[in-house]
Amino acid sequence: MAWNVFKFCTALRGLGSVMIFIVLGVVGVTYYALVVVNYGPSLFHGDLDSLIALAVLLLFHSLxxxxxxxxxxxxxxxxxxxxxxxxxxxxxxxGDVDPLLGSEHTGVGLGVDQENMVANPASEAVRFCRKCNLFKPPRCHHCSVCGRCILKMDHHCVWVVNCVGAKNYKYFLLFLFYTFLETTLVTLSLLPHFIAFFSDREIPGTPGTIAATFLTFVLNLAFALSVLGFLIMHISLVAANTTTIEAFEKKRTSTWRYDIGRKKNFEQVFGKDKRFWLIPAYSEEDIRQMPELQGLEYPSRPNLDAL
Known part of the structure; x- marks a missing residue:
């Protein structure tokens, strides 16, 4: 009997609270090293250091x-x-045809009427999930961790303890964006203190505060570099209107039907209201007028719709 590794995917749910505490722990250590140990006390020096500390702390807290x-x-x-x-x-x-069909459209386990719908040559795009016993909308995939189908699923992220899909993809991208800015700021702010570790001059502070500063610099540098890679990858995915899953699957087709131009591709994720682009929320008008934000309907290129 073949070993099905996917049946153990649900065990990842147990990482939920652990990953949240890890994220908050990194934030806490960073806050202690940057604010309490290094730049907080500099506010009371009354010279140029105070102005620099004030600027760093304002930007740090905003991010x-x-x-x-x-x-x-x-x-x-x-x-x-x-x-x-x-x-x-x-x-x-x-007979609308989805380029990501594979072997997912099947009539196994369906009722008579549903079987006829799936078997109809004019409905080649119809897909059915035998695990959820539900029809699958376009760009929908089954998540083995969540145990259900997710609309416009990108991936299941253990760091956010959730699937990343149609309704929270924007929030995930903003999380990457602000994480990169925050970790880069901390890395640059603590760089002089890190360099001081390897100098001959005496470093102020206790062994505990020095260790906290060193650890914070290393952690934030590592996160900044790794998040930058993910951020660049997802920017390219948004520009082409694909998800992480679709980036592999669309290789089967020469033309990607959902790529309708970079501006419209961007708006399908961030909405049309520019005031909401940098915050994890959508305007009521965008929610009302853009059905693609709900994950069930997506516009496609007219020349491919006619095929």
Whole structure:
């Protein structure tokens, strides 16, 4: 009997509280080293150091608020599940074809009427999840960790203890963005203190505060470099209107139907209201007028719709 590793994926759910505490722990150590140990006391020197410390602390706290807001938004927001009564709309005249079909469309376990719908040559885009016993909307995939189908699923992220999908992808990207800015700021701010470790001059502070500063610099440098790679990757995915999963699957087709231009691709994730682009929220008008933000409908290139 073949060993099915996916049945153990649900064990990752147990990492939930652990990963949250790890993230908050890194934030706490960073706050202690930067604010309490190094730049907080500099506020009372009354010289240029005070102005530098004030600028660093204001920027640090602003980025920290946005980072935590984005983190808990992606953590607490449902990525989007398939409504129980959702059924695909089939155009019998043009037979809409999804380029990411694979072997997912099947009539096994369906009712008679549903079997006919799936078997209909005009409904090649219809997909059905035998695990959830539900039809799968376009760009929807089953998550073995969550145990359900996720709308426009990108990936399951253990750091945010949640799937990243249609309704929280923007929040995830903002979390990466503010994490990169925050860790870069901390790295640059503590760089002189880190260099001082390898100099001959005496370093002020106790062994504990010195160790905290050294650890904070190393952690933030490592996070800044790793998050930068993820950020660049996801920027390219947004520009092409793909997800992490689709980036591999779309190699089967020469033309990607959902790529409708960089500006519109960006708006499908961040909305059209520029005031909300940098915060983990959408305007009511965007939610009302952009059905793609709900994860069930996506515009595609007209020339491919006619095929």
């Amino acid at each position: 920290l608020v946005m980072l935590l807001w984005s983190y808990f938004s992606v953590l607490s927001t449902d990525p989007g599940g398939v409504p129980l009564n959702w059924k695909p709309m089939v155009d019998e005249e043009k």
